[in-house]
Amino acid sequence: MPQLIAGPLFSFLISSTAIATTVAGPLATAIGYAVFAGGAFLASTLLAPDKPEVPKPDDGSYNLKQSVPSLAYVLGTTKKGGDYAFLEEKSGTAYHIIVWAGHRISGFVQHYLHDDKVTLDGDGDVAAIGGKYSEDAVRILTRVGVNASSAYSDVVTKFPTIWNNNCRGDGLASVLMRVRTAKSEDYLDVFPNQMPEHSAVGNGALLYDPRKDSTQGGSGSHRYENPSTWEFSKNIALMRLWHLCHPVGGKMSYTNMYLPDWINAATICDQNVTNRSGGTEKRYNGGFWFRASNDPIEVGRVMDEAAEMVVYQRADGKIGVHAGEYVAPDITLNAVNTHSIRVDKNKRRSATVLGVRGRYVNTAKDYITEDAAIYGDPYGDVDDSTERTKTFENALIQSHNHCQRKQKLVYTRANARKVSIVADYTADDVRNVPYRRFVTVHYPSRGLVNATVEITSSVSIDLRNMRISFSGILVDSDLYAFNAATEEGVPGESVEPLPDDGVPDPVDFAATIETEVVSGGATAAFILATWDFEDDTLTYELEYDRTSGSTGVQSVFSNAGDTQVRSGYLVDGEEYKCRLRAYGGGSKSDWTDYIFLTATADPVAPGAVTSVSATPGSGQATFQWTAPNSANYFACRIYINTVNNFGTSTLSATEYGPPSAVDNRTVVGLAAGTKYAWLVSINPSGVEGTAVATGSFVVT
Known part of the structure; x- marks a missing residue:
């Protein structure tokens, strides 16, 4: 039964579409390739499942893990993740091979791990951002997808049985991300968001530019039959030309293109326009990506809409562009x-558009999609039956000025008067209407006097x-006239993500030596730290x-929420260094600077020595x-100087002994001359205790 239904349907579609193809005029963007491809393509799309829409810019913020993903194509400059081709681990190191684009690209511009912009050294190692990605934890290598x-x-060295030198990825722009594990105590400092997610800003496909082809009226070495002569470009007309002639698009030949039209369109796209800041930018440049599985009609519509192009078939069968x-x-x-002519003044309040909202990709803010300023005044009429706003969004547009235009x-166009015309095909020049975008209508009785x-x-x-x-x-x-100084609004402020400062460093860290009595009545010293x-x-x-x-x-370690912690008991009289850091959420702060302290279990000085004398010799x-007679007496220090100044004297010896005992010490190696001790x-x-002078003596 389905065959009986499909047979007549196919016959009808093919015959009717063939007529439309023969006499087609300027093709609206929505028609796209349907007219070019013929009835068979149209019929197959009616009976086949809907193809996925062109991905939004935000759809590329993550890497896709599936068995056989549809290849991604990148035109212009954009930011996106990739598709996993390989993920294995060995000896604590994970190896990720990610296909960023299914074709040769111009190159990678900026790499990201999660939302962090990262810098690579000459070996591809990611420079640490604070504690993140430290100790060469991540390395990124790339291939641009040459033939x-x-x-x-x-990867070949580590996994020779499953990945050898034949696994080259010819024609695929790819990334190898090698991730080494970190020590357990440092893991959340090095990888606070767990395993890194890679994305990149890249310059996409190389495009043929007929303006640079000396065989097509241009000047240069570009040749449409030799992709090695092509160059990277953000020109939307050149993207559209590429797509029409590529297997994922129109599947046509460059010989079917009317190149003078495309040369003009590319020139228009590269015209300089002034933005609200007084700077200049190209009229119709941009960047986006799509998959081979996306509907080619929809992909073409995105480009046509962004650059105000209308693709059409000329009388000679070639494909031109307005x-x-x-x-x-x-x-x-x-x-x-x-x-006959019918004029619709389009003044119905229910259809009046008071303002147009817009969304565009802001390249200055890591390619996030933002709201543009509203064009018009959506609150100018309080009648609830009024269609207050329309919303315009195009994944290819990457500047606020472009979006505002x-x-x-x-x-x-939403508020313009509408006309429907039936004209005499045999009249002069009327048969050329299908190949025009603008015509003049002079019909005074209907209020149209040389109207465009x-x-x-x-x-x-x-x-x-x-x-x-x-x-x-x-x-x-003046349809395309635009005065940025007066017509381009100021976009609203976008939410700026706060930088991740990690665990805060301790504030007002201080450390002192404290003492306490332990068993047996002895005194012990410890460090008390506060913050x-x-x-x-x-x-x-x-x-x-x-x-x-x-x-x-x-x-x-302190308890959570405490503001002090104490050390264990210290070796009495020894100098110590101490520092502090905070822990939270499995991560830690930086260390404070060291504080140097001497352990003092007994702060009470003993009594002074008595009956001191010095007997010099050679x-x-x-x-x-x-x-x-002090219970806490421990030893006697001997300081010597060549002048009578204790403050600049040098410690020469220490003699240990009990309290109340008569003791002595011989210090050798003294230079001849008068000494003081x-x-x-x-x-x-x-x-x-108190220093006791021996008086002067002469060493021989």
Whole structure:
């Protein structure tokens, strides 16, 4: 039964479309390739499932993991993720091979890991951003998709049984992202968002430019039959020409293109226009991406809409294009050659558009889609039956000025007077209407005096009655005029993501030596660290060590929300260094600077030594003293100087002994001459008593 239905349907579609192809006029964007491809294509699209729409810019913000994804094509400059071709791990290192585009590209401009712009060194290693991606955790290598590429040697070496030198990826622009695991204690600092997600800004396909082809009236070495002569471009007309002649688009030949039209369209696209800041930019340039599975009609519509182009078939069968410019009409329709005319003033309040909203891709803000300023005044009429606004959005448009110019055109066309005309096909020049975008209509009785009509529908030809019919809107010759200084609005502020500052560093970190009595009545010293309160979810690590390094680094952790922590007991009299950092959410802050402290379990100085004397000799001197009757006496220090100044004297020896004992010490290696000495008692914490001078003596 389906065959019985399909048979007559196919027959009808083929015959009717063949007639339309023969007599087709300017093709509206919505018609696209349907007329070119013939009835068979139209019938197949009616019976086949709908193809996916052209992806929005935000759709490329992640990498796709599936068995056999449809190839991605990139035109102009855009930001997108890629499609996984390989993902394996060995010895703690993951290897990701991601296909960014299914064709040769000009090159990669900027790499991203998640939302972080990253910088690569000469080896492809990602420079750390604070603690992120530190210690060469991520390496990025690329291939631009030349016809004879090379395999990624790291992957071949690690996985020779499943990936060898024949796995080159010819004609595929790809990325190898190698990710090394981090220490468990550093993992969330190095990879705070877990495994990195790669995306990149890249310059897409190389395009043929007939303006640079000396064999087609241009000047240069471009040849449409030799893609190696092509160059990268953001020119939308050149993108459209490429798409019409590519297997994922119109599947046509460049010999079927009327290249003078395309040369003019490309020139219009590259005209300089002034934006609201006073700078210049190209009239119709941009960038976007799509998949081979996307509807080629829809892909073509995006390009036609962005550059104000109308693709049509000429009388000689070649494919021409009306560029996004006003062309003075050379055909006039009047009461003599017009059978009927209907004018719609388009003043119904329910259909009036008061404002046009627009959305565009902001390349200055990492290619996010933003709202443009509203063109018009959507609040100018409070009648609820009024269609207040239209919304314009095109994935190819990458500047606010470009979007505003398109919004003005949408506004103008939505509110323009509409006309429908049936004319005499045999009258002079009327049969050329299908190959024009603008015509003049002079019909004073209907209020049209040398009025310019932009044809907005396909042109129908009735050869039986020798009539031609079409619809359009009334426009002025300044249709494309745009004064950015007065007409381009200021876009609203977009939400700026706050930078990830990570765990906050400790504030007002301080450390002191404190003491407490332990078992047996002895006194022990410890470090007490304090800081300002930040958040009750944070914990803090105090790290301390002898400056001599003899005991190794030790750490203690606070409870969450505390503002102090203490160390273990210290070796009395030793100098220590300590520092602090915060922990939160599995990550940590930077360390504070070191604070240096000396452990002092007993802060009370012992009594001074007594009965001091110095007996000089040859290159030496013998010192004698009586230790004080202090329970905390520990030793006597001997300071020597060549002048009578204790402040600049040098510690020459330390003699340990019990309290109240008579003790002595011989210091050798002294230079001949007059010397001065001071004997100082100390307790076990190194706290000194009063210095006692020996007086001068002469070493021989």
